Amino acid sequence: MSVLYVLVPVALGLVLVAVAAFVWSARTGQFDDLTTPALRPLIDDRPGHAREDKQGEGRGE
Amino acid sequence: MATLLLPDALASAAATAVEACAHCGLEVPPGLLVGGSTSQFCCAGCRAAHAIIHEHGLDDYYAFARRREAPVRATGRTYEDFDHDAFHALYVRARADGLVETDLYLEGVHCASCVWLVERLPLAIPGVERAELDVGRSLARLAWDPSRTPLSSIAHFLDSLGYPAHPFRGVKADQMRRREDRAALISIGVAGAIAGNVMMIALAIYAGWFGGIEREFERYFRWWSLLLTTPALLWPGRVFFRSAWVALRNRTLHMDVPIALALGAGYLRGAVNTMRDSGPVYFDGVATLVFLLLVGRFLQQRAQRAAADSAEMLFSLTPSTARVVEGDGVREVPAEAVLPGAVLQVRVGDTLAADGVVARGRSSLDLSLLTGESRPVAVEEGAEVFAGTTNLSAPLRVRVTGTGESSRLGRILRDVEESARRRAPLVRLADRMAGVFIAVVLTLAVAAWVVWLGRDPSRALDNAIAMLVVTCPCALALATPLAMTVAIGRAARQGILIKGGDALERLARPGHLILDKTGTLTEGRLELVSWEGSDEVRAMVLALERHSRHPAALALQRAWSAGIGPAPTDVRETIGQGIEGRVCGHVVVVGKPSFVLEHGSRAARLALPLASLDASLSPVLVRVDDRIVARAAFGDPLRPEAANAIERLRSRGWHVSILSGDDPHVVAATARALGIPDRDARGGATPEEKCAEVERVRAAATRAGDGRPVVMVGDGVNDAAAIAAANVGIGVRGGAEACLAAADVFLARGGLTPLVELERGARRTVNLIRLGIAFSLCYNVLGAALAFAGAIDPLIAAVVMPVSSLTVVFTAWRGRTFTGASA
Numbered sequence: 094m095s096v097l098y099v100l101v102p103v104a105l106g107l108v109l110v111a112v113a114a115f116v117w118s119a120r121t122g123q124f125d126d127l128t129t130p131a132l133r134p135l136i137d138d139r140p141g142h143a144r145e146d147k148q149g150e151g152r153g154e
Numbered sequence: 155m156a157t158l159l160l161p162d163a164l165a166s167a168a169a170t171a172v173e174a175c176a177h178c179g180l181e182v183p184p185g186l187l188v189g190g191s192t193s194q195f196c197c198a199g200c201r202a203a204h205a206i207i208h209e210h211g212l213d214d215y216y217a218f219a220r221r222r223e224a225p226v227r228a229t230g231r232t233y234e235d236f237d238h239d240a241f242h243a244l245y246v247r248a249r250a251d252g253l254v255e256t257d258l259y260l261e262g263v264h265c266a267s268c269v270w271l272v273e274r275l276p277l278a279i280p281g282v283e284r285a286e287l288d289v290g291r292s293l294a295r296l297a298w299d300p301s302r303t304p305l306s307s308i309a310h311f312l313d314s315l316g317y318p319a320h321p322f323r324g325v326k327a328d329q330m331r332r333r334e335d336r337a338a339l340i341s342i343g344v345a346g347a348i349a350g351n352v353m354m355i356a357l358a359i360y361a362g363w364f365g366g367i368e369r370e371f372e373r374y375f376r377w378w379s380l381l382l383t384t385p386a387l388l389w390p391g392r393v394f395f396r397s398a399w400v401a402l403r404n405r406t407l408h409m410d411v412p413i414a415l416a417l418g419a420g421y422l423r424g425a426v427n428t429m430r431d432s433g434p435v436y437f438d439g440v441a442t443l444v445f446l447l448l449v450g451r452f453l454q455q456r457a458q459r460a461a462a463d464s465a466e467m468l469f470s471l472t473p474s475t476a477r478v479v480e481g482d483g484v485r486e487v488p489a490e491a492v493l494p495g496a497v498l499q500v501r502v503g504d505t506l507a508a509d510g511v512v513a514r515g516r517s518s519l520d521l522s523l524l525t526g527e528s529r530p531v532a533v534e535e536g537a538e539v540f541a542g543t544t545n546l547s548a549p550l551r552v553r554v555t556g557t558g559e560s561s562r563l564g565r566i567l568r569d570v571e572e573s574a575r576r577r578a579p580l581v582r583l584a585d586r587m588a589g590v591f592i593a594v595v596l597t598l599a600v601a602a603w604v605v606w607l608g609r610d611p612s613r614a615l616d617n618a619i620a621m622l623v624v625t626c627p628c629a630l631a632l633a634t635p636l637a638m639t640v641a642i643g644r645a646a647r648q649g650i651l652i653k654g655g656d657a658l659e660r661l662a663r664p665g666h667l668i669l670d671k672t673g674t675l676t677e678g679r680l681e682l683v684s685w686e687g688s689d690e691v692r693a694m695v696l697a698l699e700r701h702s703r704h705p706a707a708l709a710l711q712r713a714w715s716a717g718i719g720p721a722p723t724d725v726r727e728t729i730g731q732g733i734e735g736r737v738c739g740h741v742v743v744v745g746k747p748s749f750v751l752e753h754g755s756r757a758a759r760l761a762l763p764l765a766s767l768d769a770s771l772s773p774v775l776v777r778v779d780d781r782i783v784a785r786a787a788f789g790d791p792l793r794p795e796a797a798n799a800i801e802r803l804r805s806r807g808w809h810v811s812i813l814s815g816d817d818p819h820v821v822a823a824t825a826r827a828l829g830i831p832d833r834d835a836r837g838g839a840t841p842e843e844k845c846a847e848v849e850r851v852r853a854a855a856t857r858a859g860d861g862r863p864v865v866m867v868g869d870g871v872n873d874a875a876a877i878a879a880a881n882v883g884i885g886v887r888g889g890a891e892a893c894l895a896a897a898d899v900f901l902a903r904g905g906l907t908p909l910v911e912l913e914r915g916a917r918r919t920v921n922l923i924r925l926g927i928a929f930s931l932c933y934n935v936l937g938a939a940l941a942f943a944g945a946i947d948p949l950i951a952a953v954v955m956p957v958s959s960l961t962v963v964f965t966a967w968r969g970r971t972f973t974g975a976s977a
Contacts, residue, residue, distance in 0.1 A: 094371060101355075101378060108347055115343040119336050128290045132266040133273075 176216075177204040177226065199226030203315050207271070210278040215271055226316035231503045231544075233309035233319070235475035240488040245321040246305070253283055255297045256305065257322040260312060263292040271315060279303055279311060293322055338455065341390035342448045348386040349438075349445040353952075355379050356438035360949050376428045379437035387421055391444040393451075408585040409631050412592045416626030417443060423619040433616050434948045436623050439955055443628050446959050454635035454655065473541075476507035479551065492557050500550045505542065509556035509563075512537045517548040518730075532730040566841055566875050584627075584634050584927065595625045595938075602942050613944060620946045624937035629930030629958040634923050636966040641919040644972040649903035650912050657882045657898035659923075661916035664807035665862035665881070666851050671814035671824055671837075673869040674886050675906070676790040680705040682713040683771055683791065687784020694737045695744055695776055695784070701725045702733050706774060706788050732774075743777040750775040750782070790820075792827055799906035800828050803913060813847055815839055815872050844868075845875035852881065867909065884909070915972040922969040926962040933958035 118124070173182040176193035177200035188194060195201040203226045207215055235241055246256045260272070268287065272294055275285035281302030286295045296308060309319040322328075355375050362372055398414035401407060417440055424435035477484045479497040489507040492498070497513055500506060506519075518530040521543050530546050533539055539552055542563040558564050603618035638655035645652050652658060672678050685692065696714050699707040701722065722742070725735035732745015743750050776784040800810050811834035814821045821837030839847060852864045866873065866880035874896040877883030885897035886904070901908040937954050940946045 094368070097371065097374070101374075105351065105378075105382075108351055112344055112347045115347075116340050119339045119343065122332070122336070124339050125332055125335070126288045126290065129269055129286075129288055132269050132289065 175200050177201070177207075197226065199314075199316060202226070206278075206311070206314055210274075212271065212274050212278070215267060226314075231310070231313060231318070231505065232501070233306040233313065235473065235486065236305040236309050236319075236321075238475050238486050238488075240491075241305075241321065241475060244488070249297065252299070253297045254300050255295065257328075258294045258296060258309070258312070258319040259322045260287075260292050260294050260317040260319055262317050263287065263289060268317070272312070272317065275308065275311070279308055282308060294319075335456075338448075338452050341393070342445070342452055345386055345390035345441070345445040345448050348382050348390075349441040352379050352382050352386075352441040353438050355382075356948075356952060360952075363949070373431060376431075376435055376437075379435060380425055380428045383421060383424070383437040383441050386441050386444050387417065390448055391417060394444075394447065407589045407592055409588045409627060411588060412595055412625075412627050413443075413447060413631065415592070415595075416622050419619050420623040420626075423616065427616075434620070436620075436948055436951060438952050439623055439626075439948065442952075442956060443626055446628055446956075447631055450632040450635045453639045456639075473505040473507045477501070477504075489558070492554055494554050494556060496554045498552045498554060500545045500552055502545055502547065502549060505544045506539060506552065507557070508541050508552075508554045509561040510539055510552040510554045512539055512550055513553045514551040515549055517550050518546045520544040520546050566872075584630055587630070587927075588627075591627060591630075595622065598625070598938055598942065605942070606944065610944075617941060617944050617946070620951065621938060621941040624941050624946055624951045624954060625934045626955065627930070627934070628955060629933065629962040630927055632959055633926030633930060633962045633966070636963060637919055637923045637926060637969065637971075640966045640969070641915060641922075641971040645912070645915055648908070648911060648915075648972050649901065650908050650915070650972065651900040651902055652912075653898050653900075658916045658919050660863040660882050661865065661913060662920035663862060665809070666855060666864045667803060667808045667810045668813050668848060668851065668864065668866045668876075668880070669810065670866075670868035670870070670873050671812055671816050671821055672790060674867055675796050675812070675824060675828070676792055678790065678869070680709045680772075680788045681791050682709050682786060683789040684787040685784070687776060687786075691776055691778065691784045694740070694742050694778065695786075697737050698722050698725065698733055698735050698742055698744060701735070702727055704733070706772075707733070709788055710786070740778050744774060747773055747775050750777050792824065793905050796906050797828050799910050800830070802910050806913065808913075810834070812836065813839055813844055813866075813876070815841070815844070815870075841872040841875055844873060845879050848876040848879045852879065884912070911972065918969065918971045922965060922971060925969075926965050929961050929965060930958050933961070 173194040174180065175182050175196035177195060180196050182194045182196045193204065195204065207213065242254075246254050249255050262268075263272070266289075269289055272287045273285050275296070276282045279298075282296065282298045284295075284297040287293070288295075294312075296305075298305070298308065312319045355378055359367070359372060359375050359379075361367075394410050394414045394417060397408075397410040401411055420436040420440045423433075424437050424440070427433035427435050473489055475486050476489050476492045477486050477499040478492060479499050484499050492508050498506075498508065498510065502517075512533055512535050514535065516532070516534040518532045519539060521531055521540075533550075538555075539550075540563060541557070541561040556562070556564075599618045599621040602621045603614050606614035606617050635655070638658060641658060642652045642655065669675055692714060696710060697720055699710045701707075704727070720738050722735040722737045725733065727733045728745070728749065731749040732743060734741065734743040734745075736742070771787040771789040774786045774788060775782050776786070804810055810830060812821055812825050812828075812830060814824075814835075814837050816837050818837030821835050822832060825832060825835030836847065848864060848866050855862050855864055863881040865882045865884060866877045867884040867886060868874075868877055869886045873885075877885065878896040882899065883897040884899045884901065886901050899912060901912070933954060937946065937951070940950060940954075
């Protein structure tokens with residue numbers, strides 16, 4: 094059972110990483126607008142349609 | 155009449171099948187149907203938007219099942235002011251990559267298809283790098299290369315698609331709010347992670363009670379719980395302590411006081427017991443409470459946020475620059491710099507930046523921002539004109555009399571702001587209970603301590619603290635925001651957009667309902683009400699009126715299905731008077747009685763007896779050569795469901811009255827048709843009088859002291875101040891944006907049926923909240939009884955508290971609030 098002395102800190106360390114990731118994503122504004130991004134995948138262009146020239150740029154932040 | 159020989163095709167104008175507009179999907183008026191074309195349009199705006207979309211290869215827009223169902227109302231502005239240096243200095247930011255960026259507030263944004271269309275801007279306009287739309291707040295963020303395209307052409311493009319653009323003037327406040335939102339979210343995330351882990355550790359301890367656990371490990375786990383719970387209280391949980399402290403210092407009590415008491419007592423006793431290595435600890439309960447309470451608080455804040463947001467949108471609607479005439483030249487200056495006495499040049503499509511008097515020119519103005527009415531109003535030299543109105547037909551010179559705050563629009567907007575600020579915050583049901591609650595809990599805790607002191611002194615303190623922890627009003631604090639949030643979400647799906655939970659709570663009790671007439675009780679557009687004349691004349695009138703876009707002409711086209719008629723010649727339209735032309739060799743004049751009677755070389759003779767007309771209708775005479783052969787009457791008909799809806803609201807105990815800017819005779823006629831007594835129908839009210847009237851009714855309601863709400867329903871800027879002054883302001887579909895911004899509730903579906911649904915939904919929501927509160931109180935009573943008996947231990951506390959919260963969540967979720975079916 095003394096393995097608990099190692100496992101609990103390890104598990105909580107992982108939690109800390111997850112929390113840090115969450116804090117980072119919230120601070121960079123990824124939760125600012127929850128309505129619009131949800132609509133975007135539904136409305137994306139059909140493949141090979143009109144958008145090739147801009148595919149790479151201008152989308153992500 | 156026998157002399158009028160008309161082609162058969164004209165006399166028997168055949169009814170055509172209903173055609174849907176290829177752009178917006180609404181019915182196309184028969185007069186606008188184009189033979190041989192597959193795409194029909196309901197208006198020029200839709201036709202233009204369709205052409206643009208097609209030209210840029212964006213036809214996928216039409217693949218959306220749900221598109222915006224409204225005709226495109228492009229303003230036709232040039233947006234030249236958007237390229238002005240002063241504009242750029244105020245609203246445009248430079249970015250690190252050499253591009254510039256701005257936020258535009260777009261009118262008319264409603265759904266997914268709008269996102270698609272607006273975000274395809276980079277495809278349509280070279281130089282635009284990015285366009286992102288926030289649907290919830292109608293804000294588009296644009297990044298573009300100013301050397302390749304001016305902002306004006308981007309704005310003009312959006313405008314022609316039916317999204318008139320305005321600079322967004324609340325960037326600073328917006329950023330602050332965004333920061334607050336992020337901070338709240340981070341708090342919730344941290345509290346949630348901690349709560350989850352403390353609960354897992356607690357599970358190990360509880361399992362140990364049943365299966366046996368070594369002393370050493372139990373101590374180990376208790377220390378970890380303490381270690382984890384400490385940051386949960388110090389970081390996310392500190393808001394409760396701060397808020398409770400503020401409340402105590404102001405000698406008031408609200409829900410945060412008992413919450414802070416429970417959290418603090420539970421934590422401190424747990425910490426002491428951990429160190430003493432004996433007695434119960436409540437860390438799992440405390441950590442879970444912090445998490446759940448933060449969620450409830452966040453939901454509540456967001457609902458209130460939406461209400462505050464919209465006030466800023468108001469200011470985005472006024473123009474930002476004006477063209478001042480100086481000597482021979484014209485200089486463009488920021489609207490703030492225009493002084494009274496200056497002469498402004500107002501081109502066609504420009505929005506007036508200031509109040510003034512027309513110094514030169516004749517034109518017609520679109521007053522819809524001020525009045526909510528889309529009918530153009532003719533102006534000539536000497537006429538008073540107002541900021542916020544749009545020039546439609548010819549250039550004008552305007553001598554400025556009032557600007558900014560002192561303009562009529564400025565005053566109305568200020569009224570809106572002030573009324574919104576004055577509106578007393580609603581004391582929530584839960585907060586009203588806080589005082590009683592805390593007194594009861596403290597008494598019980600002290601009583602438990604005293605009783606146990608006599609029986610078993612070693613357990614007295616622990617039992618008293620168990621009492622505090624187990625009675626923490628967590629479910630109580632969750633009940634209101636949860637039920638509100640769920641109800642607001644459901645209502646939105648029914649086309650009822652509610653900006654804050656306050657509105658729902660206020661609407662739950664019947665009170666005084668004040669309705670605007672035009673556009674609320676009535677259709678808000680001119681319709682043909684009666685026609686006295688022969689079919690032959692009808693066909694001739696229709697042939698002539700097809701050449702006009704006047705509301706009366708459109709009403710005729712809607713009322714009479716159009717076939718292929720003879721082409722009239724020499725058509726001349728006099729703005730605000732009438733139209734004349736030659737049809738089949740006859741001179742036909744249609745228009746206002748004065749216009750028709752005075753026109754022509756010979757005096758007109760009446761060819762048929764005319765019945766007297768209701769005062770609420772506008773008459774139009776028809777003259778063929780020199781005889782008056784027909785008369786039509788136009789009016790704004792009542793919505794078909796209005797009478798029924800009002801009857802139902804009255805049966806619920808609402809006092810219904812009409813407050814309108816329209817002619818008092820018309821208002822009285824409408825009131826009679828709806829069964830509203832004359833004393834409750836008032837016409838001829840200016841925006842300022844409307845606001846004063848609402849204030850008066852509110853003051854009377856306050857004096858009566860029964861807490862009955864005053865509700866104003868309207869659609870124009872003329873209603874905006876009154877809407878803001880009421881306890882609950884409701885804007886109806888098709889209204890001016892400024893009015894919608896001032897309203898607490900916006901009915902996106904036309905008619906009064908949503909109003910009835912809103913009233914019922916509000917009542918049900920408040921009942922649901924009461925139910926949730928009742929449930930959580932039951933749990934608290936049960937918990938208190940157990941704690942008093944000394945039977946509570948951390949395990950029972952850990953079960954009872956989440957279960958009570960879950961019950962409340964479940965009631966909020968399953969409750970029937972806005973169900974759609976009008977039962």
